Amino acid sequence: MKKVVRKSLSMLLAGAVCFGGLTACSPSSKEASGTEAKGQEASKEGQVEITFATSWVGVSSSKEWFHNRLEAFNKEYGSEIKVNVEEIAGDQAYVDKMKVLYSSDALPDVIAAGGYNLIDTMQDKFVDLTPYIDEEWKNSIDEKCWEVNSRDGKIYGAPISKQVIGYFYNKDLFKKAGIEKPASTWEEFFQNCDKLKAAGITPLSMDTADSGWVTSLMLGAIVGQTEEGEKFMNTSLPKDYNQEYFVNAVSDIQKMFNEYTSTDAIGGAYENAAGNFFTEQTAIIANGPWMVGDFYDTDKAEEGFADKIGVAAFPGDVMYDAGKIGFNVAAKTEEKRKAAATFVKFMTNEDSQKANVEITGEIPCLKKEVDSKVYPLVQETIHLANTAKRHINDFQSLWFANVVDEVSVEYPLLAQNKITAEEFAKKLTEAAQKNQ
The missing domain is CATH 3.40.190.10 (Periplasmic binding protein-like II)
Known part of the structure; x- marks a missing residue:
């Protein structure tokens, strides 16, 4: 989906580094520049590291929202889970990169392709999320949003918006x-x-x-x-x-x-x-x-x-x-799959969806009406x-x-x-x- 960022407050992206064989980078460096981050924190003992590729950088209207929610996630789960982020500017560039990583069996643990349907071409590498989605999570989201993210009764994507x-x-x-x-x-x-x-x-x-x-x-x-x-x-x-x-x-x-x-x-x-x-x-x-x-x-x-x-x-x-295609998980170990599911659940919860509509104008896919301040x-x-x-x-x-x-x-x-x-x-x- 095509979007252009609006003027936003400066945000810090705590604990984010690049992965996938690319040079490390941080949000303070130029997006997708390959510049190594200074002061990068090493993973702590007991942390599970997962990788997440995102196009929510540069001119993306979701950049501010992502920084906001990742910072909140790090505060709540940072001692348990470390999210290593690869920044890929541009929706089409992102999709093209995922195709390359799919072909080399090197997909990141979590991806979000901005509404592009990668499920039907990458389903064999995506995790069936059904066992990781509890009743509270399942019942909070509109059924038609689950439907577009499901194949043959199995859920391969976690929706964030309509x-x-x-x-x-x-x-x-x-x-x-x-x-x-x-x-x-x-x-x-x-x-x-x-x-x-x-x-x-x-x-x-x-x-x-x-x-x-x-x-x-x-x-x-x-x-x-x-x-x-x-x-x-x-x-x-x-x-x-x-x-x-x-x-x-x-x-x-x-x-x-x-x-x-x-x-x-x-x-x-x-x-x-x-x-x-x-x-x-x-x-x-x-x-x-x-x-x-x-x-x-x-x-x-x-x-x-x-x-x-x-x-x-x-x-x-x-x-x-x-409904719109949401987050997909391609983690290969059970430990990483559980951590990825925790991350995705947080990024699609009520607070995240409320912030999403307020910051980006994306329409929530929650069953309940969200009390949020949005433009007329x-x-x-x-x-x-x-x-x-x-x-x-x-x-x-x-x-x-x-x-x-x-x-x-x-x-x-x-x-x-x-x-x-x-x-x-x-x-x-x-x-x-x-x-x-």
Whole structure:
């Protein structure tokens, strides 16, 4: 999942070092720089050491939250468990590194891939967490969050948040173009894009790199507007994309590339799409509530930018509202597995989830309602999800990893009209069917 960090308080990451054959580092050094930490503490007698790789560094909006919770974990469990942290900046870089470590049978004891589904490609190396999850832990979390982390009745991931996503729009730019409210149908959506374009405003933030996160959210929402499409978007590991509703959605994405987005969308990553929205070069971006904090960050947008932003469900009253892949454990010894389970349980408990929504805007996956202070746009996103007609899951959580990779290959070709929507669907199908 793509996120950008907002301005935060300085935090210390006590007791964290790097692992996996890389040079040691600390949060006070440059992330993923290979700089050796000074004053690094040796493990104490009786401590169990576990390794954890994270992308919650650099510009990640979860950086502050992770530092906060690791510091709290160290205070409570530091005498028993030492967490050695490897920092890998960037979601895609993280996933790519995990693939390499998987191939060499060198996965860290705990990983958290930010919503990417690694369970179906790495299940043979992941620990079935079912025996380590007590009733209190199991019953505290929404069942649909456990479902997306489970395979054949076994739990391979511990959820920390839900995937709740609509799209953000600039109210001032809408007003300038004569648009009174967000579209209720995709036909009206494209009409609004035409109005924005006529007013000299680029309608949409889009991207193609790193699975084209922003673009693919639009694609999934278009697919999910019908009952059949909604079912497809909630299907785990689909192998056939040669469906009329999917091809039609890809055609709409091609139209968006050709008529309604910025020139840097082709080849651009999420950061390009977000930057265009922050600087009011575009009027609309699909993304989750973790982005809301950035609207108040004057390093990214002008003072008062947040007041200009509204949030909407996708046309057809579609919202992403589903469980998300959480923490996975790949520890090889029982001692490390128990320590890893203790760490993961702490990182997903009520306090951690409350801190997560307050700091990052991530939606908790707890059964009980969390009493937390969040931005109004986050509250509105939750309301839209609760009242939406159709609820879908995102592609990163459900599609085969090689299909997600294929999306980045095919989007630029689609955007440049070098392939058709039918050929795009065929390429994804061919990639999916390579999996057993």
